[in-house]
Amino acid sequence: MNFDLPILAPSILAADFLKLGEELQTCKDSGINWFHCDIMDGHFVPNISYGPAIVGAVRKSVPDSFLDIHLMIENPDKYIDDFADAGSDLISVHYEACPHLHRTIQSIKQNGCMAGVVINPATSTELLKPILPEVDLALVMSVNPGFGGQSFIESSYQKVQELKEIRSELNTEFLIEIDGGVGTKNITKLVQTGVDVLVAGSSIFKADDIPKQIGELNTLALKGSGKVI
Ligand code: DX5
Ligand code: ZN
Numbered sequence: 001m002n003f004d005l006p007i008l009a010p011s012i013l014a015a016d017f018l019k020l021g022e023e024l025q026t027c028k029d030s031g032i033n034w035f036h037c038d039i040m041d042g043h044f045v046p047n048i049s050y051g052p053a054i055v056g057a058v059r060k061s062v063p064d065s066f067l068d069i070h071l072m073i074e075n076p077d078k079y080i081d082d083f084a085d086a087g088s089d090l091i092s093v094h095y096e097a098c099p100h101l102h103r104t105i106q107s108i109k110q111n112g113c114m115a116g117v118v119i120n121p122a123t124s125t126e127l128l129k130p131i132l133p134e135v136d137l138a139l140v141m142s143v144n145p146g147f148g149g150q151s152f153i154e155s156s157y158q159k160v161q162e163l164k165e166i167r168s169e170l171n172t173e174f175l176i177e178i179d180g181g182v183g184t185k186n187i188t189k190l191v192q193t194g195v196d197v198l199v200a201g202s203s204i205f206k207a208d209d210i211p212k213q214i215g216e217l218n219t220l221a222l223k224g225s226g227k228v229i
Contacts, residue, residue, distance in 0.1 A: 003175070003196075005175075005196045005197075005225065006191045006195065006196055006197070006221045006222070006224070006225055007034050007196065007197045007198065007201060008032065008034075008198055008214065008217055008218055008221060009034045009035065009036040009068060009177070009197050009198060009199045009200070010027050010032055010036065010181060010199075010200060010201070010204045010205065010214075011034075011035075011036040011037075011038055011148065011179070011199050011200065011201035011204075012035060012036070012038075012058065012201075012203035012205075013037075013038040013090075013148045013201050014035055014109050014148045014149070014201035014204070014206060015205045016205070020030060020054075020057070020058070020061070020092035020107055021061045023205065023210070024061050024062050024065075025061075025062075026210050026211060027204070027210070027214065028062060028065065028210040029211065030210065030214040030215065031214070031218065032065070032214060033064070033065050033066060034064050034065065034066040034068060034197070035058060035062065035065055035066070035067055035068065035086075036068045036070060036179070036199045036201075037050075037054070037055055037058065037067060037068065037069050037070065038070050038072065038148075038201075039051065039055075039069060039070065039071050039072060039073055039083070039143075040072045040146060041072070041073035041074060043074045044072050044073050044074045044094065044096075044097050044145075044194065045072045045145050045146035046146050046147075046148055049148045051079075051082075052082040052083050052085070052086040053086070054080070055067065055069060055083060055086040055087060055088060056085075056086040056087060058087075059086060059087030060087075066089045066090070067087060067088050067089050067090070068090045068137075068177075068197075069083050069087065069088040069090065069091045069092065070092050070116075070118065070139065070179065071083070071091060071092065071093050071094070071097075072094065072097075072118075072145045072146070072198075073097065073125055074097055075097075075106050076093045076094075076097060076098065076104060076125065076172045077098075077100075077103075077174060078158055079108060080104070080107050080108055080110055081114075081202070083111060083113035084108075084112060084113050086115075088113050089113060089114060090113060090114040090115070090116055090136065090137060091108045091111075091113045091114075091115060091116065092115070092116030092117065092118050092137060092139050092177075093105075093108070093116070093117065093118065094114075094118045094119070094120065095117055095118065095119050095120075095123055095128065095131075096119075096123060099208055101117065101131055102130075102131060102134065105117065105131060105134050105135060106134075114136040114137065114186070115134070115135050115136055115137075116135055116136060116137035116138065116139055116142060116177070117131055117132075117135050117137075117138055117139070118138075118139040118140075118145075118179075119138075119139070119140060119141060119159070120141050120145065121141055121142070121143070121144055121146065121153050121155070121156070123165050125140075125159050125162040125166060126162075128163075128166070129166060129170070130165075130169070132166060132170060132172055132174060133172045135174050136174055136175065137174055137175040137176075137177055137197070138163055138174050138175070138176055138177070139177040139178070139179055140156050140159045140160055140176070140177070140178050140179070141156075141180055142178050142180040142181055142182070143179075143180030143181050145179075145180075148201040148202050149201070149202040149206075150180060150181055152180065152181030152182065152183075152186055153180075153181070156178060157189070157190070157193050160176055160178065160190070160193045160194050160195055161193055161194060163176050163194070164176065164193075164194040170174075173195040176194055176195050176196050176197070177195070177196065177197035177198075177199060177224070178190055178195045178197070178198055178199065179199040179224055180199070181229070182198050182199060182200045182203060183200065183202075183203035183217075184203065184216060184217060184220055187200075187217055187220045187224065188220045188221070188223050188224040189224065190221075190224065191221050191222075191223075191224025191225050192224040192225075196229050198217075198221060200217060203217065204217070
């Protein structure tokens with residue numbers, strides 16, 4: 001799959017769920033084509049969000065968009081086929097939640113999805129080396145997972161840099177995604193550092209004017225990539 005980078009990925013966790021279809025359409029009309037869905041189980045992370053039924057509803061509402069599913073759940077293997085059937089394009093699992101990570105990644109691919117691996121703020125990028133040749137995306141958590149609206153953890157830049165170096169060292173290809181506390185203040189630097197996919201929840205859906213905010217975030221992201229001045 002070819003992507004036009006960098007990609008701005010709204011996290012629907014921060015959307016108004018009673019107006020979800022409407023808000024997805026607003027994003028689409030503003031040029032968004034990649035949506036991030038945060039699945040939380042109240043065990044791996046302290047919060048509970050939503051499950052495959054909502055992912056299926058999102059799929060129906062934006063049939064042509066790319067759906068990026070971030071599983072923050074214990075025992076993700078048990079639910080991979082449910083999320084694949086619901087219409088996921090990419091399923092990412094946490095390094096910390098998968099004792100048999102290689103098997104889990106293979107199972108995501110066997111279900112016809114792209115596969116991603118995620119690390120928490122306290123997990124080192126070094127630990128990902130053996131699995132990186134197998135994945136399509138590596139996600140750096142720039143907040144502790146569980147809630148939207150938290151502050152960006154500054155050491156995440158270093159991790160992005162390390163993943164970029166490991167990617168060329170291993171001569172492999174995967175997208176680098178960042179998730180948590182992304183907004184107008186840090187998006188340019190994140191892209192400059194090497195982020196390909198930028199997840200943004202509160203900074204998009206809590207904005208007074210969503211299309212204007214998406215436009216601004218996109219311009220600032222493109223600035224980081226050198227595509228606009
Ligand atoms: C946190 C989630 C994030 C979150 C991002 O556990 O993985 O995707 O929704 O939200 P903001 O952009 O509000 O930090
Ligand atoms: Zn997420």
